[in-house]
Amino acid sequence: MTVSAGNRRQDMKPVFSLPIRVYYEDTDAGGVVYHSNYLNFMERARTEWLRSLGFEQDELTHRDGVIFAVSAVSIEFRKPARFNESLEVTVALGRRGAASLTLHQEVRRAETLLASGEVRVACLDAQRFAPVAIPARVSEKMLALYGEAPKVARPS
Amino acid sequence: MTVSAGNRRQDMKPVFSLPIRVYYEDTDAGGVVYHSNYLNFMERARTEWLRSLGFEQDELTHRDGVIFAVSAVSIEFRKPARFNESLEVTVALGRRGAASLTLHQEVRRAETLLASGEVRVACLDAQRFAPVAIPARVSEKMLALYGEAPKVARPS
Amino acid sequence: MTVSAGNRRQDMKPVFSLPIRVYYEDTDAGGVVYHSNYLNFMERARTEWLRSLGFEQDELTHRDGVIFAVSAVSIEFRKPARFNESLEVTVALGRRGAASLTLHQEVRRAETLLASGEVRVACLDAQRFAPVAIPARVSEKMLALYGEAPKVARPS
Amino acid sequence: MTVSAGNRRQDMKPVFSLPIRVYYEDTDAGGVVYHSNYLNFMERARTEWLRSLGFEQDELTHRDGVIFAVSAVSIEFRKPARFNESLEVTVALGRRGAASLTLHQEVRRAETLLASGEVRVACLDAQRFAPVAIPARVSEKMLALYGEAPKVARPS
Numbered sequence: 297m298t299v300s301a302g303n304r305r306q307d308m309k310p311v312f313s314l315p316i317r318v319y320y321e322d323t324d325a326g327g328v329v330y331h332s333n334y335l336n337f338m339e340r341a342r343t344e345w346l347r348s349l350g351f352e353q354d355e356l357t358h359r360d361g362v363i364f365a366v367s368a369v370s371i372e373f374r375k376p377a378r379f380n381e382s383l384e385v386t387v388a389l390g391r392r393g394a395a396s397l398t399l400h401q402e403v404r405r406a407e408t409l410l411a412s413g414e415v416r417v418a419c420l421d422a423q424r425f426a427p428v429a430i431p432a433r434v435s436e437k438m439l440a441l442y443g444e445a446p447k448v449a450r451p452s
Numbered sequence: 453m454t455v456s457a458g459n460r461r462q463d464m465k466p467v468f469s470l471p472i473r474v475y476y477e478d479t480d481a482g483g484v485v486y487h488s489n490y491l492n493f494m495e496r497a498r499t500e501w502l503r504s505l506g507f508e509q510d511e512l513t514h515r516d517g518v519i520f521a522v523s524a525v526s527i528e529f530r531k532p533a534r535f536n537e538s539l540e541v542t543v544a545l546g547r548r549g550a551a552s553l554t555l556h557q558e559v560r561r562a563e564t565l566l567a568s569g570e571v572r573v574a575c576l577d578a579q580r581f582a583p584v585a586i587p588a589r590v591s592e593k594m595l596a597l598y599g600e601a602p603k604v605a606r607p608s
Numbered sequence: 609m610t611v612s613a614g615n616r617r618q619d620m621k622p623v624f625s626l627p628i629r630v631y632y633e634d635t636d637a638g639g640v641v642y643h644s645n646y647l648n649f650m651e652r653a654r655t656e657w658l659r660s661l662g663f664e665q666d667e668l669t670h671r672d673g674v675i676f677a678v679s680a681v682s683i684e685f686r687k688p689a690r691f692n693e694s695l696e697v698t699v700a701l702g703r704r705g706a707a708s709l710t711l712h713q714e715v716r717r718a719e720t721l722l723a724s725g726e727v728r729v730a731c732l733d734a735q736r737f738a739p740v741a742i743p744a745r746v747s748e749k750m751l752a753l754y755g756e757a758p759k760v761a762r763p764s
Numbered sequence: 765m766t767v768s769a770g771n772r773r774q775d776m777k778p779v780f781s782l783p784i785r786v787y788y789e790d791t792d793a794g795g796v797v798y799h800s801n802y803l804n805f806m807e808r809a810r811t812e813w814l815r816s817l818g819f820e821q822d823e824l825t826h827r828d829g830v831i832f833a834v835s836a837v838s839i840e841f842r843k844p845a846r847f848n849e850s851l852e853v854t855v856a857l858g859r860r861g862a863a864s865l866t867l868h869q870e871v872r873r874a875e876t877l878l879a880s881g882e883v884r885v886a887c888l889d890a891q892r893f894a895p896v897a898i899p900a901r902v903s904e905k906m907l908a909l910y911g912e913a914p915k916v917a918r919p920s
Contacts, residue, residue: 319807321644331525332495680841
């Protein structure tokens with residue numbers, strides 16, 4: 297529906313973007329970036345996105361006792377990236393649950409979309425690795441910046 | 453439907469399994485295996501599965517001119533693996549397209565399921581990175597071992 | 609001197625060897641194993657060598673409160689290893705200090721030496737990361753298996 | 765000798781420095797940066813150093829037919845780096861041979877030296893992986909920026 301589509305798009309804005317350079321360590325003998333390294337790039341972008349919101353993950357662990365852990369990924373690899381290329385890795389906030397966030401992430405080389413997908417991160421107690429509520433200072437900041445989370449049929 | 457479910461399950465058998473030991477290089481400061489390393493473990497298992505079928509990937513590149521590249525992943529990370537644990541990584545053949553295969557893969561520690569999901573690999577021309585048909589000797593071997601690919605609504 | 613040379617060689621025996629297969633994750637766009645991954649291979653071999661002596665590193669941390677950390681490496685990369693090759697990675701015990709061990713390690717493909725060098729590991733308090741004596745059960749096992757450590761001018 | 769020491773120090777200047785952030789992917793279950801990842805950091809810094817001199821390594825391969833490969837490393841790991849820290853990785857040009865360069869590299873966190881050592885890179889024919897002379901445009905640029913290579917007893 298138009299309205300919910302509008303809500304969703306609004307919710308996904310603004311999009312955070314991190315430039316990443318491809319080094320030899322990122323490539324494989326096929327001459328391209330090894331697929332699992334896109335997940336590393338995506339996590340670097342999520343880390344910098346959280347930092348841009350004012351949250352340092354080591355502080356979240358030491359002060360709030362939580363750790364954000366990847367609980368699911370669904371990614372399409374469309375075109376290869378190669379050694380020495382300059383990429384952009386984006387983060388857009390999607391669904392927000394009490395104890396998890398879903399991020400839509402893309403890897404681009406200029407206008408070309410190389411990889412895209414969803415990454416769900418769970419907020420875990422840093423000792424027991426059990427799900428706990430996202431710290432209030434984080435969820436309040438997201439509410440202030442992104443507005444209400446959209447109503448979704450399938451909460452995460 | 454019962455029959456197609458039966459077909460699908462039959463198609464997924466037999467399941468190949470590779471033992472993998474967790475080393476320090478696989479872990480992160482959270483004390484657990486870093487999420488993208490499960491994708492590396494899964495590729496090791498696919499490589500050994502292909503080898504068990506009689507196919508060496510370097511030969512597939514040099515003789516057949518093809519390379520298998522991961523084109524999509526959809527994985528749930530359920531429980532953490534830790535340093536020094538012994539894991540099993542499985543490969544079960546799912547959908548077969550003319551130029552792609554979908555594998556169902558799991559990572560287990562004894563009876564405990566740690567991660568599971570689908571990995572789609574595309575058969576690419578090793579030079580141009582464009583999709584090409586899976587070499588006949590590979591698809592014939594799979595036909596002989598696994599029978600007809602199940603009819604699926606959404607071919608990959 | 610002949611005798612100390614003889615002592616040193618004797619001290620380095622027996623040599624432990626771990627077979628390692630090269631997967632795509634290990635290679636780079638040059639078509640060969642990325643140099644830092646040899647260090648990972650060498651650590652896998654040290655881990656399996658310690659296991660062969662009866663020591664699990666997670667137990668060494670939980671029971672003895674120590675962690676072995678690499679404090680220095682000196683490695684020559686002589687010839688490249690490539691995707692899908694079968695390698696052997698060796699461990700020979702060299703100098704033994706109160707709080708450190710030096711291992712001579714090699715990476716071979718059949719008779720061909722690909723990389724070799726020295727890796728010094730320090731025994732650290734797992735919490736404070738400060739040097740501590742190697743647990744007695746470890747040093748006694750090494751004494752039983754390898755004899756007295758050779759007298760060296762430059763103890764580590 | 766004072767003069768050669770002076771020459772050597774002069775030759776090592778200016779020092780190039782690259783800021784690097786520690787992400788989860790870089791750490792291990794000991795809570796610190798995994799040792800072989802310092803080698804990756806050092807290669808990133810060499811790549812950016814070459815770029816700062818006007819040389820793109822993909823161009824060096826495509827136009828000049830060469831690849832720089834690490835042929836030896838000798839590194840001391842002094843203090844651990846941890847998740848989320850900001851590091852500086854430096855590159856100082858040391859010995860210059862016809863077909864190799866030796867770089868002195870350090871990893872620092874503010875004033876604290878974490879790791880340091882020598883990395884020798886060999887200039888190889890990109891196809892045959894055999895040593896070849898460093899392209900004239902590279903060696904001339906280094907001569908212009910760094911002056912004559914110091915006379916050394918043990919050329920590399």
